[in-house]
Amino acid sequence: MANPWIAVGALALVAVAIPIGMMAVSSLLRPTVREQGKSAAYESGEIPTGSTRIRFNIQYYMVALLFVVFDIETVLIFPWTVIYRDAVGSAGLATALGPMLVFIGVLVVGLAWAWRNGAVRWVRSPRAEQRRRERQQQ
Amino acid sequence: MTGTAGTVGETASVFLQSGSGQGATEGAPLADTVGRLLGFGSNMGPGETLIAAFIGAFFIGNLMLAMTGVAGPWAKRKITAAFTDRIAVNRVGPFGLLIIVADAVRLLSKELVVPDGVDRPAWDIAPILMAGSALLGFAVIPMGNGIQLADPETGLVYVFAVSSLASLGLVAAGYASNNKYSLLGGLRSIAQNIAYEIPLVITAASVVIFAGTLQLSGIVAAQTEPLVTILGVSIPAWYAFVNPFAFVLFMAANLAEVGRNPFDIPEAPTEIVAGYQTEYSSVYFVLMYLGEFLHIFLGGAIIATLFLGGPAGPVLPGIVWFIIKIWAVFLFTQWMRSAIPRVRIDQLIEIGWKGMLVLSFANLVLTAVIVGLIA
Numbered sequence: 001m002a003n004p005w006i007a008v009g010a011l012a013l014v015a016v017a018i019p020i021g022m023m024a025v026s027s028l029l030r031p032t033v034r035e036q037g038k039s040a041a042y043e044s045g046e047i048p049t050g051s052t053r054i055r056f057n058i059q060y061y062m063v064a065l066l067f068v069v070f071d072i073e074t075v076l077i078f079p080w081t082v083i084y085r086d087a088v089g090s091a092g093l094a095t096a097l098g099p100m101l102v103f104i105g106v107l108v109v110g111l112a113w114a115w116r117n118g119a120v121r122w123v124r125s126p127r128a129e130q131r132r133r134e135r136q137q138q
Numbered sequence: 139m140t141g142t143a144g145t146v147g148e149t150a151s152v153f154l155q156s157g158s159g160q161g162a163t164e165g166a167p168l169a170d171t172v173g174r175l176l177g178f179g180s181n182m183g184p185g186e187t188l189i190a191a192f193i194g195a196f197f198i199g200n201l202m203l204a205m206t207g208v209a210g211p212w213a214k215r216k217i218t219a220a221f222t223d224r225i226a227v228n229r230v231g232p233f234g235l236l237i238i239v240a241d242a243v244r245l246l247s248k249e250l251v252v253p254d255g256v257d258r259p260a261w262d263i264a265p266i267l268m269a270g271s272a273l274l275g276f277a278v279i280p281m282g283n284g285i286q287l288a289d290p291e292t293g294l295v296y297v298f299a300v301s302s303l304a305s306l307g308l309v310a311a312g313y314a315s316n317n318k319y320s321l322l323g324g325l326r327s328i329a330q331n332i333a334y335e336i337p338l339v340i341t342a343a344s345v346v347i348f349a350g351t352l353q354l355s356g357i358v359a360a361q362t363e364p365l366v367t368i369l370g371v372s373i374p375a376w377y378a379f380v381n382p383f384a385f386v387l388f389m390a391a392n393l394a395e396v397g398r399n400p401f402d403i404p405e406a407p408t409e410i411v412a413g414y415q416t417e418y419s420s421v422y423f424v425l426m427y428l429g430e431f432l433h434i435f436l437g438g439a440i441i442a443t444l445f446l447g448g449p450a451g452p453v454l455p456g457i458v459w460f461i462i463k464i465w466a467v468f469l470f471t472q473w474m475r476s477a478i479p480r481v482r483i484d485q486l487i488e489i490g491w492k493g494m495l496v497l498s499f500a501n502l503v504l505t506a507v508i509v510g511l512i513a
Contacts (some may be wrong), residue, residue, distance in 0.1 A: 004167060004288035006184075008277045008296075010191035011287055014199045015273035019266040019425050022246065026421035029247040039254050041317040042416055051255075052316045058325060063487065067332040070495070074339045077502075078295060081346040084506060093510045100506070104499060111495070120491035121484070 062119035066111075073107055168194040168287045194287050198276050205461070206431040209468060211241035217469065221476035250420040257314035264314065265422045267307035268429030274300040275436045280355050282449025282456020293354040294346065294444075298339055301395075301436055304429065305331045308404070311426065312414035323413020326483060327397065327404030333490030334394035334401070337498040341388045344498075344505040345377050345444045358448035378445040384501050385445045389470070391494060392437040394486075396430070398471040400478045403486060438467030 041048045058064075080100050087096035114120055173182045173190035182190065212227060212235060219226030227234030252261075278293040280286040290296060305328055312324015346352060349360040364372035365379055378385040394401035405413040415426045442448060442463035449456030481489065 003187075004278075004290040006187050007167060007191040007194060007288035008274075008290070010188065011195035011198060011277040012270075012274055014192070014195040015270035016266060018199055018203065018273065019269045022425065023421050026246040026250070026424075029243075030249050030420055031247075032249060038251055041253050041255070041315075042411065043318065044411065052318050052321050056321065056325075063329065063491065064332060066491070067336065070336045074336060074343065077340070077343050078346065078352065081343045082350060082352060084347050085350045085509060088510045097506055097510050101503065104503060108496075108499065111491075115492065120487065 062114070066114055066119060069110070070107070073103075076103070167289050168198070168285055171284055191287070195277070198285070198287050199273050202273060202276055202432060202435060203428070205435055205464075206428055207238055207242070209435070210427060210431050211238050213468070214472060217472040218476055221473070245424045246421055248420040250422065253316060253417045255316040256417070257316070260310045260314035262422075264307045264311035265418065265425035265429065267310065268304055269425045269432060270429075271300050271303035271307065272429050272432030272436050274303075276439065278354050279436075279439045279443060280358050280448050281439075281460045282458075285457055286355065289353060289355050291351075291353050294342060294352045294357070297354075297436075297440055298335075298342070301433065301440075302331065302335060304433060307429070308414050311418070315414070315417040317417050319410040319412075319416045320414050322410050323404050323406075323416070326406075326410075327414060329483065330394055330397065330401060330404060330486060330490075333487055334391045334494065337387060337490070337494040338391040338395060340495075340498040340502050341384050341391065342440075342444060344381065344384050344502045347502075347505050347509050348377060348380065354443050354448075358443060358450065361447040362450060374447055374450060376445060376447040376450075381501075381505060384505070387494065387498055387501060388441060388445065391498075392441060392467075393471060393474060394490070396434045396437050396471060398434070399475045400481050401486060402475070402480055403483055406480060434468055434471055435464050437471075438464035441467050 041052075043049075077100070084096055111120075170182075170190070172193045173186060176186075176190060176193075178186040178190065215226040215237075216234075227237045230236040230240055275297050277287045278290060278296055280289070308327040308331070309324045312320045312322075312327070315321070345357065349357040351357060351360070361374060361376050363375045365375040366373055373379060393399075397404050403409075405415070410416075415423060418426050439460075442460060446463050449460040451459035451462075454462075
């Protein structure tokens with residue numbers, strides 16, 4: 001059997017060649033009519049105000065950090081799942097399952113801590129929070 | 139461990155042979171089969187392997203493109219119309235099927251409007267990345283009748299790795315478009331993808347506990363044993379029957395990964411126009427749309443392989459069953475799209491991190507305990 005990654009590499013080239021081929025065909029077919037106003041950003045028909053390249057409150061910054069932690073964890077879990085059945089047969093249930101339970105337990109404690117601290121909550125910006133308070137007072 | 143992998147691999151090839159009934163060339167990866175058809179002999183050199191692999195890859199790519207071609211312009215409209223009591227396309231050709239050709243020509247020949255201030259290389263690369271990453275995932279999916287381009291031992295991890303490349307395309311498209319709606323859509327899609335990626339992968343890991351291998355042909359082969367026999371009909375041990383809880387979790391997480399209701403906030407047409415694809419027109423829009431549908435089919439292919447026995451099924455050949463299964467998952471996503479309201483972004487984050495993640499870990503630990511007690 002040949003090395004499977006040769007075929008995967010071939011598909012990678014095909015997967016890039018198909019979109020580029022479609023772009024090439026389209027560039028032969030399509031018209032280009034330059035018109036004033038056509039190339040403005042579409043904001044529901046309003047004239048665009050301001051730039052998009054501003055500082056923007058990405059509200060899930062803590063969530064993204066958690067994601068990195070858990071993503072690495074899944075990588076560490078996969079080898080265990082592969083050998084688990086054989087390990088139970090050869091080394092017994094406690095030896096095969098115990099360490100992984102401890103590992104997952106530590107992560108679950110971490111998740112519970114993050115949860116309590118409000119890391120997995122959709123954070124409102126201070127300004128939105130202030131506006132909400134103002135609305136309630138009215 | 140190696141002993142088990144070997145027997146599983148042998149079972150796989152035996153199963154594929156008996157399933158297709160076309161002789162000894164079945165069961166090998168597609169590249170080898172193509173090479174044999176071209177008369178390269180059993181021991182191919184690097185050049186010959188490359189040629190065979192290219193032909194196989196071209197076949198797989200066009201098969202999936204044909205599927206999305208039917209799904210995008212025709213099936214999606216017909217399904218949505220059926221749910222909303224309309225007729226949809228029926229003028230061009232039988233059942234309106236030739237609308238596929240008409241739409242392809244129409245979309246490709248539209249003018250490409252490049253908005254002011256787009257970040258040019260990123261804006262151009264994003265559609266290629268969206269469509270290409272989905273196509274790449276199909277390399278390791280066993281489609282029956284020996285149609286499987288490659289069968290690496292780490293197939294499952296590979297599929298998840300390449301399919302999550304699309305997030306990169308989404309954020310590039312959202313940021314480079316210089317449009318506020320696009321930026322919001324791109325940020326939302328990243329929030330969603332990272333929240334549901336972990337439950338998806340952890341649930342897949344619970345299937346690997348049963349199968350004991352990451353090789354997709356091995357996972358399919360492990361599902362061929364009969365589970366129970368009722369009235370002479372033996373029900374195979376598909377993991378959807380063995381572990382229905384994991385199946386439900388995976389279906390839900392998959393809906394979020396492909397961005398369909400109730401998790402369609404990255405596009406949310408009533409809130410942010412079309413999200414990250416607002417500023418795309420002409421062939422770029424086709425590629426974004428194509429990438430989305432390819433991802434739905436890739437999700438269906440992963441579900442079919444992990445939970446529905448891959449290409450296994452009675453009477454019909456494997457490839458037909460495989461196509462039926464991925465279309466069933468496609469129909470399910472379209473059904474959800476028509477039937478279920480959208481969740482809010484804060485609800486989405488909470489469902490993902492407080493619900494799905496905890497449930498998926500519970501599922502993993504429970505599966506491990508049950509398998510450990512039985513084995």
